[in-house]
Amino acid sequence: MHYVAPTTVGEACSLLADNPGSRVFAGATDLVPQMRTGRLEPSVMVDLKRIDRLMSVSHADGRWTIGAATPASDLTHNAAFTAMHPGISEGAGLIGSDQIQNRSSLGGNLCNGSPAADSVPGMIAAGARAVIAGAGGERTIPVADVVTGPGQTSLAADEFIVEFEIDDPPANTGDAYLRMIPRTEMDIAVVGAAVRLTMDGDTVSAAGVVLGAVAPTAVRVPEAEAALVGSSLDADTLAAVAAAASAACNPIDDKRGTIEYRTQVAGVLAKRAAAIAAERAQNGA
Numbered sequence: 001m002h003y004v005a006p007t008t009v010g011e012a013c014s015l016l017a018d019n020p021g022s023r024v025f026a027g028a029t030d031l032v033p034q035m036r037t038g039r040l041e042p043s044v045m046v047d048l049k050r051i052d053r054l055m056s057v058s059h060a061d062g063r064w065t066i067g068a069a070t071p072a073s074d075l076t077h078n079a080a081f082t083a084m085h086p087g088i089s090e091g092a093g094l095i096g097s098d099q100i101q102n103r104s105s106l107g108g109n110l111c112n113g114s115p116a117a118d119s120v121p122g123m124i125a126a127g128a129r130a131v132i133a134g135a136g137g138e139r140t141i142p143v144a145d146v147v148t149g150p151g152q153t154s155l156a157a158d159e160f161i162v163e164f165e166i167d168d169p170p171a172n173t174g175d176a177y178l179r180m181i182p183r184t185e186m187d188i189a190v191v192g193a194a195v196r197l198t199m200d201g202d203t204v205s206a207a208g209v210v211l212g213a214v215a216p217t218a219v220r221v222p223e224a225e226a227a228l229v230g231s232s233l234d235a236d237t238l239a240a241v242a243a244a245a246s247a248a249c250n251p252i253d254d255k256r257g258t259i260e261y262r263t264q265v266a267g268v269l270a271k272r273a274a275a276i277a278a279e280r281a282q283n284g285a
Helices: 009-018 031-036 072-076 079-084 084-094 105-111 119-127 223-227 235-247 259-283
Strands: 002-006 024-025 045-046 059-060 065-066 131-134 139-141 147-149 162-169 173-179 191-200 202-211
Touching: 009 024, 009 045, 009 131, 009 162, 059 079, 072 079, 072 084, 072 105, 079 084, 084 119, 084 173, 084 191, 084 259, 105 119, 105 162, 119 173, 119 191, 119 202, 173 202, 173 259, 191 259, 202 223, 202 235, 202 259, 223 235, 235 259
Parallel strands: 002 045, 024 045
Antiparallel strands: 059 065, 065 162, 131 139, 131 162, 173 191, 191 202
């Protein structure tokens, strides 16, 4: 096994194209455990953290550009980003421990393909896009289209995510991410829920609802979104949101949670996240 640390996107693309058994990584917080258990044995490990473009955060022309290898802690400590996208920042701040967040990244959290990835529901709810580089050039797709199943992505073998594009939210928009874990910290979500709402006074004018850890990939819930739009988040609306979120679940049974438990919790978290998102939208925070 060889280790290489390219300094340009083009160099990284060439390494992947020339070495079919290679594997890119940013923080390696998922890759190293997988190697230790024998799940992966890359012939070449390509470290992306030496590429400036993948380690930068910028805001211009109504859009945030987040390097795919940027440490999660850089986002959670970025006051301007957190004020504009608190739900995404909350999700990034739940990836492992404080030490892990100094290595982990949005790109790694997404491309690991875990249904329970904490940063993914918030990015999907915000309509985030992934800029992907490969031997054939660059392309941009919705974050929602990257993961196709547990541990699987739509990226070709010679491709990797360079950066994420996240548009500024409309005025009077707020978002939130909540998760349920068995412990108080450093655990994997049993259920996660991200909600983004735009308010026109007391009325919801636009909504995004995305669940994590309840299906093979993060799941958008159009029925919950439809229930929210045009409502004032009264009790009946929140009950409809909870019911739609539970109905959208297709979870597994394991030692961390039963199908019935995950289904119930998904509805509860979606309802709570909606209330928080609405409050943030109305308070401008």
